[in-house]
Amino acid sequence: MRSRPAKFLYAHRVLFGAAALALAVFSAFLVCFFALSQTASSLRLTVVIDAGHGGVDGGVTGVTTGVKESDVNLAYARALQEAFEDAGFRVVQTRPTEAGLYGVATAGYKKRDMLKRGEIINKSAPVLMISVHQNYFSQRARRGAQVFFRESSETSRALARAVQTSLNGMPECVKRTEALAGDYYVLNCSDYPSVIVECGFLSNEEDEKLLLDANYREKLVSAVLAGALSYLSDPAAG
Numbered sequence: 495m496r497s498r499p500a501k502f503l504y505a506h507r508v509l510f511g512a513a514a515l516a517l518a519v520f521s522a523f524l525v526c527f528f529a530l531s532q533t534a535s536s537l538r539l540t541v542v543i544d545a546g547h548g549g550v551d552g553g554v555t556g557v558t559t560g561v562k563e564s565d566v567n568l569a570y571a572r573a574l575q576e577a578f579e580d581a582g583f584r585v586v587q588t589r590p591t592e593a594g595l596y597g598v599a600t601a602g603y604k605k606r607d608m609l610k611r612g613e614i615i616n617k618s619a620p621v622l623m624i625s626v627h628q629n630y631f632s633q634r635a636r637r638g639a640q641v642f643f644r645e646s647s648e649t650s651r652a653l654a655r656a657v658q659t660s661l662n663g664m665p666e667c668v669k670r671t672e673a674l675a676g677d678y679y680v681l682n683c684s685d686y687p688s689v690i691v692e693c694g695f696l697s698n699e700e701d702e703k704l705l706l707d708a709n710y711r712e713k714l715v716s717a718v719l720a721g722a723l724s725y726l727s728d729p730a731a732g
């Protein structure tokens with residue numbers, strides 16, 4: 495004699511069997527879906543954009559307007575983020591706001607700020623890193639965008655050349671320049687292809703005016719993106 499619950503289970507065995515099978519199929523589907531979406535997101539290439547300075551460290555200041563370099567850098571970094579995201583990249587900003595990355599501005603804040611940037615870059619494992627700065631020089635006639643790379647990094651050199659070539663092709667470019675080797679923490683802290691883009695000279699009136707113009711910002715950002723894409727499509731070219 496079967497008990498009443500056992501009788502019920504036995505009588506509806508086909509129904510329970512079908513339900514168990516459906517559950518198993520659904521679980522398998524969920525596992526597959528999860529695995530596929532993981533693969534898709536892991537294929538998404540990451541770019542790190544580093545807005546130089548920030549917080550108590552304003553960087554250099556504009557010769558005419560007194561604008562802070564840190565604010566100009568942030569505007570360019572945000573525009574770069576948008577451009578790279580539109581091109582399908584995942585973008586990590588080291589400094590997404592006006593604030594510095596040092597915590598409290600006590601002794602050693604600059605070092606803490608730089609170490610944090612290095613930590614973010616290394617954690618993000620990017621296909622490339624672009625640090626955004628504005629230049630300043632005592633000879634006020636100096637103008638134009640300048641790209642820097644770490645001398646011992648061939649991939650960074652290739653990226654820097656591609657970006658500089660693209661910037662040299664802008665109609666506003668007054669003097670074509672070569673990408674230059676530079677010894678900077680943000681270039682030395684990782685082995686990912688890394689460049690500093692000095693967008694222009696805040697010590698020059700014409701450059702300052704251009705750098706604060708939203709249309710020019712879009713053009714310069716498009717030129718940087720084009721250079722980066724050219725590097726990624728043929729990393730050995732340099």
Ligand SMILES: [Zn+2]
Pocket residue numbers: 546547553554563627628
């Ligand atoms: Zn700077």
